[in-house]
Amino acid sequence: MSEMASAFKITYHKEKLESYLRGESIFPATLELDLTSACNRKCPNCPSTTNLPSHNLKDDFIEGLFSSLEGQTRGLILTGGEPTMAPNFPKTLRMARRCGFVDIVVVTNGTFLNEEKVAGALLKNASAVRVSMYDWNAESCSGLFSTLKQIEALRSRIDREGSQLQIGVSALTSKENASALGSVTHQVLSAGAHWIYFHPLCIKWDSGSPLRVDQRGVLNQIKELHTDQSNHSGVFVFCDRYMEGDVKFNGYHATHFLLVIGADGMNYLGAEVKYHREHIIADVAGNWRNDFLWRSQRLQRIQAVNSQTYPALGSRHRGVLYNNLIEQFIKRRQRAPDETIPVPKNTFLFPHIL
Numbered sequence: 001m002s003e004m005a006s007a008f009k010i011t012y013h014k015e016k017l018e019s020y021l022r023g024e025s026i027f028p029a030t031l032e033l034d035l036t037s038a039c040n041r042k043c044p045n046c047p048s049t050t051n052l053p054s055h056n057l058k059d060d061f062i063e064g065l066f067s068s069l070e071g072q073t074r075g076l077i078l079t080g081g082e083p084t085m086a087p088n089f090p091k092t093l094r095m096a097r098r099c100g101f102v103d104i105v106v107v108t109n110g111t112f113l114n115e116e117k118v119a120g121a122l123l124k125n126a127s128a129v130r131v132s133m134y135d136w137n138a139e140s141c142s143g144l145f146s147t148l149k150q151i152e153a154l155r156s157r158i159d160r161e162g163s164q165l166q167i168g169v170s171a172l173t174s175k176e177n178a179s180a181l182g183s184v185t186h187q188v189l190s191a192g193a194h195w196i197y198f199h200p201l202c203i204k205w206d207s208g209s210p211l212r213v214d215q216r217g218v219l220n221q222i223k224e225l226h227t228d229q230s231n232h233s234g235v236f237v238f239c240d241r242y243m244e245g246d247v248k249f250n251g252y253h254a255t256h257f258l259l260v261i262g263a264d265g266m267n268y269l270g271a272e273v274k275y276h277r278e279h280i281i282a283d284v285a286g287n288w289r290n291d292f293l294w295r296s297q298r299l300q301r302i303q304a305v306n307s308q309t310y311p312a313l314g315s316r317h318r319g320v321l322y323n324n325l326i327e328q329f330i331k332r333r334q335r336a337p338d339e340t341i342p343v344p345k346n347t348f349l350f351p352h353i354l
């Protein structure tokens with residue numbers, strides 16, 4: 001069975017994980033990069049806190065960053081802001097392929113998918129485009145309708161041109177919309193999306209302590225979708241994001257595996273605290289150094305974070321869940337130094353995308 005996301009996805013990067021547990025320096029498996037912080041929308045609970053001044057990453061910076069990770073980091077997530085609005089979007093995708101990224105995923109609100117500059121770049125150089133669905137539960141459904149049309153058009157180009165691009169849709173869930181998940185899945189897959197990915201709607205991003213809204217009933221609905229053969233195994237979810245229970249860590253380990261850089265050129269601890277200045281761990285663009293990953297000041301900041309005081313724990317974002325799992329490996333290694341990391345039972349779609 002294939003999975004899209006789970007804390008165990010980190011075990012796919014067994015060599016990096018083994019090195020990390022031995023206390024060695026590692027290159028990240030994935031780079032999450034905001035090309036721009038500008039956006040054409042104003043979603044009420046945007047995680048990128050769009051009231052900030054607009055930033056765009058420059059070509060030279062992107063090129064230098066990609067080169068410094070070449071051959072070591074194989075997963076790239078381009079997001080924002082709205083990445084397809086960035087003037088250097090096509091060029092960045094070309095550079096990414098040239099620099100050896102294997103899994104390249106673009107996260108977008110989908111508005112500009114019918115522009116040739118955007119569609120052409122995706123079809124040629126991206127592995128997947130993940131279209132965020134926002135209005136699918138709104139009464140008018142106008143947002144859903146136009147997004148579905150864009151997906152249909154892009155899918156016919158994929159089939160006609162023999163592109164490897166996959167179209168995914170990500171839909172935010174809550175107790176309120178749980179009963180509509182079946183209908184949105186059906187519409188999205190019928191329009192030609194290869195898969196749909198559900199993740200919890202969070203609020204209070206501005207406070208730096210994002211929280212999931214009530215998610216009761218969501219996982220049960222998704223389980224039902226999994227038993228329905230007509231969905232062709234195209235329904236994915238990161239189950240642990242919906243669970244309760246303790247998460248414990250000493251040190252934000254995940255940042256060594258998932259490098260998060262904002263459109264301001266700053267390296268943030270995790271995606272859930274992007275654009276919160278207190279979580280900047282390196283000024284990468286303003287103070288470029290090839291060895292920025294291993295500078296002692298950065299490492300000390302990462303090590304100083306722990307689950308008792310981390311304000312964004314309640315989001316149960318992926319970084320938080322990777323931290324928890326890596327911490328368990330660290331403890332087990334201390335007890336049994338010869339124990340090996342278990343091989344994941346399932347295969348992962350886009351294994352280089354954490």
Ligand SMILES: C[S@@+](CC[C@H](N)C(=O)[O-])C[C@H]1O[C@@H](n2cnc3c(N)ncnc32)[C@H](O)[C@@H]1O
Pocket residue numbers: 039043045046047048079080081082083107108109131132133170172200201202203
């Ligand atoms: C900030 S958006 C940036 C990329 C693009 N503009 C978009 O909307 O897809 C990146 C991710 O944040 C997610 N997101 C947006 N609002 C959210 C919310 N309130 N809670 C959790 N995730 C959210 C989106 O689904 C998307 O996957």
Ligand code: SF4
Pocket residue numbers: 039040041042043045046047048050080081082109
């Ligand atoms: S489309 Fe994406 S970046 Fe733009 S406001 Fe909505 S969530 Fe934020």
